[in-house]
Amino acid sequence: MASKGDLTKARLTESMLELIQTSGYSGTGLNAVIEHAAAPKGSIYFHFPDGKEGLGVAAVELAAQQFEALIAEAAASAGGAAGAARAAIEALAAIVSEGDFRLGCLVSVVTLEMGAESDRLRQACVSAFESWIAPTTALLTASGISAEEARSLATVVVSTIEGATIVSRAMRSTQPLMSAADVVAELISQRSQTAGGTR
Template sequence: MPRRTDTRQRMVRTAAELFRAQGYHATGLNQVLSEGGAPKGSLYFHFPGGKEQLAVEAVGLAGSDLRDALTAVLAAEPDPAKALSQALELLGRQLLASDFRSGCPIATVALDAAADSEPIRVACEEVYTSWQAVIAGHVGDEDLATVVLAAIEGALLLARTRRSLDPLHAVGARLGALLGRPTT
């Protein structure tokens, strides 16, 4: 049996996974509680702001998890083109592991709820800004980091929709050319 002190963290992590796969509106609180193994009364105890507060925290957690993974991948490879190619490979492995159900951990929530909720929009913006900063630190240019992030986000969406890693491979090859280096 899970420890009581883990309930809040399990709910946030469960919500992050569900929001990533099926979006904000399609994820019910009963589903989060059930899949997170949490008692019904714990939701509003831990999240008095309800589903919106839970989503903000889930976006933050999922965003920091990917930011940390991205930071590690980029730090391990000094060549920006190769590093970004490795980051795309990591994202591709995650897509395959989820049978193309889980693309970007933020995009589904951003598209689904950010227009209706300022706290969720801000949480998504903060995550994207943190990812862009990591990329900019590696490629040395803020505008180029915006292009890279947008290309990766688009590639993830296309890959998920097409159930194919081909868009990730194509973007990886073009990013290598954009950075002035082949990604072999």
């Protein structure tokens, strides 16, 4: 069972994640995080001695874990890499829509805002993107695509999803994400067939 301190730390991290999604990294103050998390004052520096940057890294890591879990669930329930990619993007579209287009990818937000300001946050974002590219690469390799091509294609897939998420939020429509799902699934199917893999 998690301790009271662990639960408080988790609430702070979850609140930071949600607030960055809606207000951006720069627009998220520590007092807002404390209020959102209903946490005791002083708890941030107890759990995150390096303050906002450390909390930001934890939020990026949590976002990475959530999307990695979404990929794993899609891979387990869908038939093949193309189906898994489509399922993951459709699940993401549902999250964006249900959040009234206020929620997107925290990692892209932090990258755009802080990538040139904080190398620690930038590296956390690099690790997050890698945690999505790696399992996608494994799925593509399992479909018969060579390791080198699979890595390249996985990077394109993740980049496409990131871009489509931003456009969907701007347009307040899931259509960009659904279009991305169609194109990504078709591209993976074509590459798999060319490589002698299965659809």
